[in-house]
Amino acid sequence: MTTSKNLYGVILAGGAGTRFWPLSREMTPKQLLRVFGTESLIWQTIKRILPLIQQDQVCVVSNSKLTEEIRTHLITEKEPFDKVGYLIEPEARNTAPAIGLAAAYLSSVNPDAVMAVLPSDHLIQNPDEFLAVLKHAEKVAEAGYLVTLGLKPNRPETGFGYIKLGSSIDKLGNSYVSYMVDRFVEKPNKETAVSYLESGDYFWNSGMFVFKASTILDEIEHLMPGLHAVLTRFKDISPDEWSSERADQIFSEAEPVSIDYGIMEKSDKVAVIPVDLDWNDVGSLVAIGDFLARDERGNTTAGNIIDIESENSIIYGENRLVATLGLEDMIVIDTHDATLICPKDRAQDVRKIVDILKAKNADEYLVHRTMYRPWGSYTLLEHGPGFKIKIIEVKPGARLSLQMHHHRSEHWVVISGTATVTRGEEVFNVHVNESTFIPPSTVHRLENPGIIPLKIIEVQNGEYLEEDDIIRTEDDYARR
Amino acid sequence: MTTSKNLYGVILAGGAGTRFWPLSREMTPKQLLRVFGTESLIWQTIKRILPLIQQDQVCVVSNSKLTEEIRTHLITEKEPFDKVGYLIEPEARNTAPAIGLAAAYLSSVNPDAVMAVLPSDHLIQNPDEFLAVLKHAEKVAEAGYLVTLGLKPNRPETGFGYIKLGSSIDKLGNSYVSYMVDRFVEKPNKETAVSYLESGDYFWNSGMFVFKASTILDEIEHLMPGLHAVLTRFKDISPDEWSSERADQIFSEAEPVSIDYGIMEKSDKVAVIPVDLDWNDVGSLVAIGDFLARDERGNTTAGNIIDIESENSIIYGENRLVATLGLEDMIVIDTHDATLICPKDRAQDVRKIVDILKAKNADEYLVHRTMYRPWGSYTLLEHGPGFKIKIIEVKPGARLSLQMHHHRSEHWVVISGTATVTRGEEVFNVHVNESTFIPPSTVHRLENPGIIPLKIIEVQNGEYLEEDDIIRTEDDYARR
Numbered sequence: 001m002t003t004s005k006n007l008y009g010v011i012l013a014g015g016a017g018t019r020f021w022p023l024s025r026e027m028t029p030k031q032l033l034r035v036f037g038t039e040s041l042i043w044q045t046i047k048r049i050l051p052l053i054q055q056d057q058v059c060v061v062s063n064s065k066l067t068e069e070i071r072t073h074l075i076t077e078k079e080p081f082d083k084v085g086y087l088i089e090p091e092a093r094n095t096a097p098a099i100g101l102a103a104a105y106l107s108s109v110n111p112d113a114v115m116a117v118l119p120s121d122h123l124i125q126n127p128d129e130f131l132a133v134l135k136h137a138e139k140v141a142e143a144g145y146l147v148t149l150g151l152k153p154n155r156p157e158t159g160f161g162y163i164k165l166g167s168s169i170d171k172l173g174n175s176y177v178s179y180m181v182d183r184f185v186e187k188p189n190k191e192t193a194v195s196y197l198e199s200g201d202y203f204w205n206s207g208m209f210v211f212k213a214s215t216i217l218d219e220i221e222h223l224m225p226g227l228h229a230v231l232t233r234f235k236d237i238s239p240d241e242w243s244s245e246r247a248d249q250i251f252s253e254a255e256p257v258s259i260d261y262g263i264m265e266k267s268d269k270v271a272v273i274p275v276d277l278d279w280n281d282v283g284s285l286v287a288i289g290d291f292l293a294r295d296e297r298g299n300t301t302a303g304n305i306i307d308i309e310s311e312n313s314i315i316y317g318e319n320r321l322v323a324t325l326g327l328e329d330m331i332v333i334d335t336h337d338a339t340l341i342c343p344k345d346r347a348q349d350v351r352k353i354v355d356i357l358k359a360k361n362a363d364e365y366l367v368h369r370t371m372y373r374p375w376g377s378y379t380l381l382e383h384g385p386g387f388k389i390k391i392i393e394v395k396p397g398a399r400l401s402l403q404m405h406h407h408r409s410e411h412w413v414v415i416s417g418t419a420t421v422t423r424g425e426e427v428f429n430v431h432v433n434e435s436t437f438i439p440p441s442t443v444h445r446l447e448n449p450g451i452i453p454l455k456i457i458e459v460q461n462g463e464y465l466e467e468d469d470i471i472r473t474e475d476d477y478a479r480r
Numbered sequence: 481m482t483t484s485k486n487l488y489g490v491i492l493a494g495g496a497g498t499r500f501w502p503l504s505r506e507m508t509p510k511q512l513l514r515v516f517g518t519e520s521l522i523w524q525t526i527k528r529i530l531p532l533i534q535q536d537q538v539c540v541v542s543n544s545k546l547t548e549e550i551r552t553h554l555i556t557e558k559e560p561f562d563k564v565g566y567l568i569e570p571e572a573r574n575t576a577p578a579i580g581l582a583a584a585y586l587s588s589v590n591p592d593a594v595m596a597v598l599p600s601d602h603l604i605q606n607p608d609e610f611l612a613v614l615k616h617a618e619k620v621a622e623a624g625y626l627v628t629l630g631l632k633p634n635r636p637e638t639g640f641g642y643i644k645l646g647s648s649i650d651k652l653g654n655s656y657v658s659y660m661v662d663r664f665v666e667k668p669n670k671e672t673a674v675s676y677l678e679s680g681d682y683f684w685n686s687g688m689f690v691f692k693a694s695t696i697l698d699e700i701e702h703l704m705p706g707l708h709a710v711l712t713r714f715k716d717i718s719p720d721e722w723s724s725e726r727a728d729q730i731f732s733e734a735e736p737v738s739i740d741y742g743i744m745e746k747s748d749k750v751a752v753i754p755v756d757l758d759w760n761d762v763g764s765l766v767a768i769g770d771f772l773a774r775d776e777r778g779n780t781t782a783g784n785i786i787d788i789e790s791e792n793s794i795i796y797g798e799n800r801l802v803a804t805l806g807l808e809d810m811i812v813i814d815t816h817d818a819t820l821i822c823p824k825d826r827a828q829d830v831r832k833i834v835d836i837l838k839a840k841n842a843d844e845y846l847v848h849r850t851m852y853r854p855w856g857s858y859t860l861l862e863h864g865p866g867f868k869i870k871i872i873e874v875k876p877g878a879r880l881s882l883q884m885h886h887h888r889s890e891h892w893v894v895i896s897g898t899a900t901v902t903r904g905e906e907v908f909n910v911h912v913n914e915s916t917f918i919p920p921s922t923v924h925r926l927e928n929p930g931i932i933p934l935k936i937i938e939v940q941n942g943e944y945l946e947e948d949d950i951i952r953t954e955d956d957y958a959r960r
Contacts, residue, residue: 021803022801022803306833306836306837308829308832308833308836317819320816320817320818320819321502321817321818321819321842321845322818322819322821323501323502323818323819323820323821323833324820324821324822325820325821325822325823325826325829325830325832325833326822326823326826326829327821327822327823330821332819332821334819336800337800337801338800338801338802338803339797339800339801339802339803339812339814339819340803340804340805341802341803341804341805341807341810341812341821342804342805342806342807343805343806343807346805346806349788349805349806350805352788352805353786353788353803353805356786356788357786362801365801381861381862381869382861382862382869382871384871384895385896386895386896386912387893387895387937389861389862389869389937391862391864409913409914411891411893411915413867413891413917413939413941415864415866415867415939415941416865416866432866432941433889433941433942434889434917435891435915435917435939437893437914437915457867457869457939459893459895459915459937459939461893461895461912461913462913
């Protein structure tokens with residue numbers, strides 16, 4: 001398969017994935033989680049399309065906070081993607097404005113651009129089939145259609161919207177047949193879902209679309225003139241400035257609606273290609289049980305688990321021991337700082353817990369303990385009044401920025417590897433089992449000069465211990 | 481109420497409390513837990529009898545490992561008990577040998593000794609009633625009876641043994657009436673338990689006994705001659721030597737049976753005093769729901785909990801966030817290093833998890849993260865290959881032993897208070913936000929010279945980090 005000259009991948013990655021808490025957090029939403037195999041869902045999403053789309057024609061659309069995390073994530077995976085582009089939405093305003101922005105940008109770069117709009121947090125287990133249909137969809141899109149992929153249902157699912165097929169579009173005859181859309185339907189009740197499954201005319205609305213940038217812009221002009229006006233005003237703002245205050249203000253005028261509601265359900269140019277994909281929307285924690293192996297009693301367990309006689313449950317532990325006894329159809333997610341327990345059939349309500357945490361300003365549970373950085377990672381082990389303890393891992397040859405903190409001292413104990421420490425004017429090595437400390441207001445840098453990872457325990461203390469007490473003087477990764 | 485000259489409290493405290501894991505651990509069994517109010521069950525047990533029994537006539541019977549923990553616990557509570565005596569069983573061999581040993585010892589101290597044998601891990605909410613019946617029981621015991629307290633049942637409980645009343649013992653007429661025992665019966669089925677409750681003749685076997693030391697020794701001679709022979713050989717071994725190898729060997733010949741089975745069910749000297757006490761045997765984690773307040777949906781929660789729509793559940797968190805959603809009749813116990821989840825009706829099987837942990841040699845989950853010491857406490861925060869991190873709290877004016885470790889270095893960061901550190905020949909102060917370190921094989925001591933608690937973060941590293949790598953040169957608390 002060769003890559004297509006005009007095909008662009010537009011990866012929607014702004015989702016907060018609150019239904020995956022406490023696995024997912026604000027800065028580590030579902031698409032960045034690694035629990036579904038060895039790589040994250042967003043990495044898999046990009047990897048999957050590379051046979052057809054050049055890496056530098058993939059752009060990730062997300063918000064300003066998350067984009068930096070996604071970039072770090074994608075360039076630090078074992079197979080790093082460093083040519084991927086990023087489009088930063090000024091603020092999250094649902095899919096129509098986000099796709100509109102991407103379309104405006106891509107059409108300015110390439111008037112013939114065809115966009116494959118793909119969620120970053122779904123799983124597709126048969127990538128070859130997916131690529132074949134995508135290749136076909138590009139042709140249908142080039143003929144002026146807004147193509148949506150309709151997935152063949154294998155169960156009477158009440159959690160998805162459906163698309164009813166209309167007449168077939170014969171002129172594009174191929175191994176795939178495209179159809180006009182008769183109608184989009186909302187999530188049905190069980191009885192209706194069963195009749196849809198039996199009829200064979202209804203397909204799941206996958207949220208995957210393929211269209212020419214110019215086609216969708218025309219339809220936006222026609223069906224969402226307000227959004228079109230906003231996009232027009234973006235013409236003289238380069239993507240680098242999309243997170244500026246000015247861009248923010250313009251974008252906030254865009255009506256926050258989905259592309260389905262705003263365009264697809266109303267346009268007469270919509271085509272659907274029915275396809276049978278081994279696809280999963282990873283819609284709730286229950287999905288973990290769909291991908292990971294089950295034991296003979298139907299349990300999916302990962303981590304340090306002791307179970308006695310539980311059935312059909314998902315039991316996930318990060319590093320502590322989780323002991324379960326006689327559970328049925330339950331979900332247990334035990335992370336470093338928070339544990340979630342609920343019956344499987346309440347998994348959709350996990351977002352309510354996140355809502356409560358937000359309302360309580362319990363921010364500590366909305367971020368993850370381990371943060372990945374270009375130079376390695378740090379993990380918060382413990383915090384209390386006046387202190388924070390982290391374990392910091394620095395990759396061989398990597399170094400942190402030259403930095404300074406006004407409100408804390410840092411004490412470093414090397415537990416593996418060798419550290420080269422810059423402290424004011426001094427530069428010295430600290431070996432395993434040795435320690436040093438950095439007084440407040442002292443410029444310092446931590447570096448791993450060796451060939452094995454450097455691990456240090458850092459004890460911070462002082463009156464103010466937040467991450468924003470940092471002044472970076474020099475940084476290998478151009479961070480501010 | 482004045483204390484009685486000849487009355488001794490014999491507190492049985494050898495129980496491992498495995499059904500309370502992960503709250504209870506080997507070195508912190510149920511009787512030492514503080515979850516049932518502000519003080520531990522053993523502290524409450526002793527406090528309860530002090531109006532009637534002098535503190536120096538209370539002796540705690542336990543094993544050698546646990547006795548040190550109990551002693552530390554009792555002398556460090558807010559109202560410390562420092563006159564209590566300790567009898568160390570050479571090994572745990574059920575209640576008959578333990579009570580026999582205590583009887584042999586007490587009769588040698590005071591030939592008229594009357595023993596009130598009490599479990600250390602039960603809860604009695606009306607202490608005045610309890611003291612009144614104990615006072616009466618002493619008189620009945622002095623008349624030569626083996627007295628057992630029969631508790632008035634308030635439900636058809638199938639988890640306890642019952643005692644059927646025989647003829648009354650009129651001659652000791654009092655506000656309490658004593659009865660001969662018709663028979664002891666095993667745990668009944670539900671139907672039988674209902675008939676027992678209706679008949680009014682059956683009382684719960686409480687495991688609380690009052691008898692003269694000489695009476696029980698006579699009955700042991702008569703009914704358990706093997707045990708009597710063992711006790712006779714203990715006559716020339718002082719309690720200080722009960723944990724010697726010799727004592728161990730003799731004691732191992734005692735048949736490991738309960739006092740109920742060995743004596744009470746067979747002796748014709750047994751009397752029962754029926755009493756209505758607000759008593760709870762704290763037999764499983766379900767008991768937590770009996771003591772702590774319940775919310776309007778019947779939940780008992782303690783700690784940092786967010787719950788949505790759970791019912792009749794017990795949700796206990798130590799310091800991490802526990803989020804629950806739609807639970808019914810469940811128990812969730814979330815501790816620093818282990819989490820337990822099970823339905824309430826499986827609470828009795830929690831000991832099976834402890835059995836699995838023992839079989840796996842997963843010792844780390846059988847001990848507690850925080851250990852209390854006479855000088856303060858330490859808490860294991862984190863451990864990994866080559867390192868351990870503890871938070872150490874030293875009481876004002878207290879100090880640890882002068883000690884040395886061969887296999888580890890220790891790095892100390894003061895996060896609160898001031899430390900006086902002895903390191904080899906040096907003695908110096910370390911203030912808040914400062915740190916120091918102790919190289920391997922260096923004699924050192926940590927002391928809090930101040931008037932507020934000293935808190936330090938200790939990072940240990942080295943190839944061997946177990947607690948037994950310690951050589952104590954000098955210790956304020958006479959520990960080896």
